[in-house]
Amino acid sequence: MVVHNPNNWHWIDKNCLPWSKDYFQANIKDTTFENEQYKFIITEVDSVTGDCDVTQRKGKVLCIYDMRLEFSVSSSDKKKTDASAILGTITLPEFVHDEEEDEYVFEIKSSGDHVSEIRKSLVPVLRSKLMRFQQDLLDAHAKDVQHASDQ
Template sequence: MSNWKNVNNWHWVDKNCLPWAKNYFQDKFIGMQVESAGHTVSISGMDECTGDVEICQRKGKIITIYDVAVKYSWKGVAADGTEAAGTLQYFEVAHDVEADEMEFKVTVKEEDTLKRTLRDIVKKELVPLVTGQLVQFRTDLVQAHGTDVHIPADQLGQAAPARESTPVAK
């Protein structure tokens, strides 16, 4: 018996995964923290997540198509107890953007020398952790939703038997 849903995984199938991605971007990043020279900075919240996230299948291949912008709030405490806060924004997290091509912006509220130090820790130490997890996003997306659009080979079944032709009456 053949697989009637999508014979040999040939036809285009897609699934919107933006709601899942929003949860992913919260769960994986909020609480991410680094310490440096007695200073601590961490991601405290997700302010926005917009764009598109889809997982697709065509001709037996799983394809990820996504382009999102995310903006996080961060908080920091300097070694002397001074607190700071700001934002970390990624403008384009996309299926065709490599880690070293990701553009981001780090801001700090009420900037002064010590708060600028905390902002620099976010840039130099927290951003590489976030970027690394953003690179992992594609793999996690496929792992979480790949079977929703792609039928594993062992479940495809057999092709339908060929039908015998019937002689045409003359």
């Protein structure tokens, strides 16, 4: 990307929403929690909507995102002999660049009585993966919004 931007002073941004969708498919899909009683798997990334940009202004690179994420969850009760998949969803209505890890709200819907178990076991695994997103986003796109200072 060729940019005429002396000293990286002017505002430049790059839409990274398409990259984000691919990122979640590669890094969130198939996230699993398993113990002696349950097995929960994120089987699909159903929706990634909103805004996701990597931005440069006055020589500083940062990312700004505000997305809604929806995931499908498959679960099974391993203690039952007829353990059939019970489908549910995890929705993160606001996945935002400036919130702390413990501020995120996960909405969980399940066709069974697994909401509390999903929240207790699968959500922490999901949260830890989501917390890597911001740095991975910057690592992947920072070079696209800045040029070398000797140009």
